[in-house]
Amino acid sequence: MNEQKYEKKTKLSGCNMRKNKVLAKLRKGECVIIPETGHFASHKLLEMIGLIGFDGVWIDMEHKDLELSQLGPLTLACRATDMESIVRIAAGNYTNIIRPLEAGATGLVIPHCKSAEQARQIVHDSRFSPLGCRGFDGVAADAKFRTVSIDDYRKWASEEVLIGVMIEDKEAIDNIDEIAAVEGIDVLYFGPGDLSQTYGCFLDFDNKLMTDAIDKIAIAAEKHNRFWGGPLMNVEHFHNTRAKGASFFTHDADLFILKRGFDNLKEEYKQLLGNDKKST
Numbered sequence: 001m002n003e004q005k006y007e008k009k010t011k012l013s014g015c016n017m018r019k020n021k022v023l024a025k026l027r028k029g030e031c032v033i034i035p036e037t038g039h040f041a042s043h044k045l046l047e048m049i050g051l052i053g054f055d056g057v058w059i060d061m062e063h064k065d066l067e068l069s070q071l072g073p074l075t076l077a078c079r080a081t082d083m084e085s086i087v088r089i090a091a092g093n094y095t096n097i098i099r100p101l102e103a104g105a106t107g108l109v110i111p112h113c114k115s116a117e118q119a120r121q122i123v124h125d126s127r128f129s130p131l132g133c134r135g136f137d138g139v140a141a142d143a144k145f146r147t148v149s150i151d152d153y154r155k156w157a158s159e160e161v162l163i164g165v166m167i168e169d170k171e172a173i174d175n176i177d178e179i180a181a182v183e184g185i186d187v188l189y190f191g192p193g194d195l196s197q198t199y200g201c202f203l204d205f206d207n208k209l210m211t212d213a214i215d216k217i218a219i220a221a222e223k224h225n226r227f228w229g230g231p232l233m234n235v236e237h238f239h240n241t242r243a244k245g246a247s248f249f250t251h252d253a254d255l256f257i258l259k260r261g262f263d264n265l266k267e268e269y270k271q272l273l274g275n276d277k278k279s280t
Contacts, residue, residue: 016152020160021084022055022056022084022107023162030247032247032248033250033251034054034055034058034084034250035057036250036254037058037253037254038059038063039255042074043077049083055084056106057078057084057085058087058088058109059105060088061088062091076141084107085106086108087100089109090111091112097122097134098125098126098135101157104140106142108161111166112172113172115171115175127158131183131184165179167179167189167195168194169194169195170195171198180224186227188217188220188228189228190231192230218244218245218246221245228248229241229247230246231250
């Protein structure tokens with residue numbers, strides 16, 4: 001990743017709005033790992049995650065039953081704790097993109113981007129001119145309810161909102177160089193589950209088709225100065241992909257964290273009951 005290119009770009013701003021912590025670390029060549037939420041997303045949970053000290057949180061609106069009306073309080077909890085709200089939206093139309101942004105999301109990840117044409121449409125819908133032609137409202141949460149100048153808001157939206165696309169289809173791998181070349185895309189996010197389906201090797205992540213796909217993403221990201229990453233599976237996976245340039249990872253979800261907690265609690269109860277003479 002060429003840090004100087006991004007450093008030059010961000011100096012254009014100087015506006016009175018907060019920097020995107022995730023993008024700031026990525027632009028410095030650092031690694032970012034953020035947790036996922038969706039099943040049990042609430043403003044209280046996200047506030048706790050932010051207070052713990054995470055740089056951001058992945059909010060899943062593709063596979064979870066979150067409604068747009070729930071998103072505003074979630075992004076507010078993120079802002080209150082100086083944490084980024086990275087929202088994986090449901091694939092769909094233009095409204096699916098701009099309304100989460102106006103609700104305060106500081107990053108979007110769009111699923112199933114298969115071609116440069118799709119990537120260009122995503123940039124068109126999510127970026128203001130000159131890169132795109134996002135519809136302008138300028139009075140919502142992302143614009144601080146018109147308490148900052150329109151010029152500052154547009155600069156911030158251009159420089160500090162993360163836009164990522166999910167690479168999770170074999171067509172996307174075939175077109176990865178062209179997708180990565182689209183200006184306005186920040187992150188190429190590897191989706192191993194769905195990609196393995198399209199290759200006919202469901203959940204066989206060690207299959208050569210899958211490992212070759214990772215290499216192609218890494219090469220395209222390096223060539224076009226994009227960040228890339230995906231779900232973090234284990235420590236070995238982290239080291240292998242980090243060595244290839246990956247820097248943006250999501251890891252663990254609220255459902256799994258809760259399940260582990262309750263599993264551990266049940267084991268503790270079993271031990272207590274097993275040592276309880278009155279219960280035997």
